[in-house]
Each structure stands twice: as structure tokens, then as C-alpha cells.
Amino acid sequence: MKQQSRDYTKPELIACCGAREIRDYDVVLVGTGFPTMCANIATHTHAPNARLMQESGVYDAQPKRPALSVGDPCLNPGAAMIGTLVDIMGMFLQAGWVDVGFLSGSQVDKYGNINTTAIGDYDNPKSRLPGSGGANPIGSLARRVLIIALHDTRRLAERVNFITTPGYIDGPGAREKWGLPADTGPEVIITNKAVLRFDKATGEAYLATYHPDTSIEEVRENTPWDLKVVDDVHETEPPTEEELRVLREVLDPSRKLSAYERRGYV
Template identity: 50%
Template sequence: MTDTEPEADDSIDSSEPDYTSTELMVTTAARELRDDESVLVGVGVPNLACNLAKRTHAPNLRMIYESGTIDSNPSSLPLSIGDPVLATGAVGVVPMFEGFSKYLQGGRIDVGFLGGAQIDRYGNINSTVIGDYEDPAVRLPGSGGACEIASNAHRTLVITPHQKRRFPEEVDFVTSPGYVDGREGREELGLRGGPEAIITDLAVMRFDEDGELYAETLHPGVSRDEVQNATGWTLAFADDVETTPTPDTEDLRLLREELDPDGVYLE
């Protein structure tokens, strides 16, 4: 290298924070939440997203956990829905039955987080079996409260890795209904709300007027081909596909120093 040649790193913008794909999914999910909403929270990545939202743009977000804690403010990272830390600062602790009947089935939950082994083009989720129900290749944990959340929350969000086996054109078993076979299918069943967004490690997908998934934004450095190759049907893309906003420095500080300092879910 001569004296006139630039150093290899001179063109790198050091102001752009480094982040992992999980941190990007968490911050993207957090931005979907609005102040004054009630959200039925799960542990793991959804829990991080809700607590990040509450510490940033949604201070009045009311977090409700399946175990029955109402408006929780956990003082540390909960490791299960039965973790006593969830009662920290809660306005109430009710039986699980009341949480599901009065709050969820009563239409008092704005947002629910879901996940599953398979998600199809209409947002139906399978967490029951892979293969034939009577003779499955894999027996999965089942619904838990997922079917009730999918059926009764005013809107649902899904966070999941983007892999072709996770996104078949049709799920092997409908554990939690999305738009069934289109928006009219969900309406015919009399279900409240419906899925709003699916956030993966490649893209953010939403649902069109027919209730079918399309890619709205692609994460930095991700191509359309990468997303399509990880999807089991011909996926539609928005007319003007944009790049998913990245985590900012404060997002990353909160996640790494306050919400998950031991890297339980971020690593």
C-alpha cells in the first residue's frame, strides 16, 4: 500500500450501530405497539419487544401475561409466564381463567403476540403437528392459549425466523386461525380482529385486502430473492418495497443493558 492509498476502513460509517437479526426483530415489533394499548405478552422476544416499547414511545402500554398478571412492570427478565417477577408493579393478579374470559374473550386485549412451527399465506398458524394429524412426523406442543389469542385479540403480531419449512403455502393443521382462506373466511367464523404483521429475520410482511401475505419491507442487505426462496409460495411484494428501519443506539442500550443484559434471548 502506498502513502496515497486510503485505509480500508476509511469509508465505513462508524455512526451506524451494529445489531443482530434478533435485535432488529425486537425493535421492529416494538414499533408496532401504540401507547395506551393492552397487549397479551409472551416470554422471550415478544416480552422484550413490549418492554422496549414501554420504555420508549409507549409508556402507558398495559402488559398482561397469560398467567394472570394485569398491567405488569417486571423488574427483571421473566423466564416463564409463571415467573414471580411478573407480579412486580402489577395492578392485579387474577386467575388464568379470568384473564382469558374477562380480558381476552371480553374484547379487552388490543394486541396479542403469536408464534408457531408453520404459517401459511393467510396467516393461519400450526403449532400442533407436522404431517398427518393421525400419524404425524412431529407432534408439537399444541395451542396453549394461542387459538384464543388469535380469535379474540383485536390484532395479532407474529415474530418468527423466515425459513421455507416455516412458511408453507398451506399449514398441516390450523391451530390458530389467521384469515382462514381469505378475509371473508374469518368473518364467517365470527372471529374478532386478525393478524396484522409477521416480522421475520428477513422482512416485515402484512396482509392485503384479500387477507394474503405480502412483503412490505426488507431488512437491510436482504434481497427479494432471499425472501422468496425462504417462502413456500409465490410471495407478493409491495409496489414500493422499503428498507426496514434499524435499531437506534438507545434501543440497543436498553435491550443489552437493562432488558436482557445476560443475553438470554438476544444471543
């Protein structure tokens, strides 16, 4: 019987939700911050044979502190391989070897499309965001795409105003029409209020679990589309003692994850 803890923060819960999506022997292409933390919890608990890589060229890094970017110096010592962008994004991702792509999004819509390019009109944006980076190819080509986002009516959208990274685009059949590889696409959106999964028939995200201090009503109120609720909807399972121990003692002793509380992940 797994020991569940009552003493945890919201970012820790989110990180554990992400970790649980990773299966043993998965090859995982991770972005910075949250995704890396999630994937590392998995490799230290239920998925010891999962392998992580960063687009910058690093495979199976053994960082001594949480990496603050995909080019972080702590990713170099101890890695099994360090190559280049062409190696990771071309030889591994484009060639079809990546099981899980792990992204976070500024704005995510009900089809799992992500906008990290601009808020407002593209030519005269209200906010210019960084752009695709590795997100578009990861979202296009990884078999299962995991997305982390903040849950409010600004960050979630019925339709993003710019599709930087395709999810199910405009619904069923769209990825196939555009020639994206079969059996790829978003698997889950993990937010600070809930876990949304995708109905592969409609391409739409639905409510799978809601976090312990929220409710179905609160989640639906903060979702700007008519969020469908699955029949067996239930509360998100809290972090286990073991997940928290790994997170706090092994991966993040300086509690870098708490920075996400300041960024609104509460």
C-alpha cells in the same frame, strides 16, 4: 433525528420491529420470550402507556429480568394485578379489551394461520408440538395479532397442515363466516429476513420491508408461496440507539436474547 445503530444482532432487530407495532395505550397480551421483549421495548420508548398482560393471570408486571415463560416467578413482584386464566383470557381477551396479541409460531402460512399442534399427519405426527395454549384464543380475539416466525420454506407455508390458531383461514370473509369478531386478525409477520404485512382484501401476507443484509430476491426465494411485493417496499429501519440502549441496559443485561441466535434467528 433518531440515531440509528449499525451494531446490532438479528434478534435485536426483530425485537425492535415488534416493538414498533405497539402503540401508546395499547393493551397487549404477550407470550413468552420474544413477544415480551418486544412489548417491553415499546413501553420503555414510544409507548409508555401501553400495558402488558400474560395469560397466566398477570397484569402490568415489572420483571427485573426477562421472563422465560408466562408463568415465570419474576412476573409476580411489582405487578399491578395477579388473577387467573379466567380473568385474562375471559374477562379481558374474550370480552374484547385486548388491542394486541403477540404470538410466535412454529409454522405460519400466507393467511397468517399458525400451527403449533403437530408436524405431519395429526394422528401419526412426525413431531408432536405443544398445542394451542393461549394462541388460538389470542389469534381469534385480539384486534391486532403480531406473529414472529423463522423465515424459511419449512417454517413458512402456503397452507399449514394444521390450523391451531386462525389467521385469515382460507381468505377473505372467512373470519366473518366463522363468527370471529369484526376487525380482528393478523397484522404482521416479523421474521429474521423481513416484515410481512397483510392485504385485508385478500387475507394474504405481502412483503413490506426486508432486513438490511437480505434482498427482495432472497426473501422471495425463502417464501414458499408467490410473495407479493408492495410498491413502496424498502429496507427495514435498523434499531435506534435508544431502542438498543433500553434492550441491552434495562431489559436484558444478561443478553438472554442471544439464545435466539442459537435457535436460528440469524
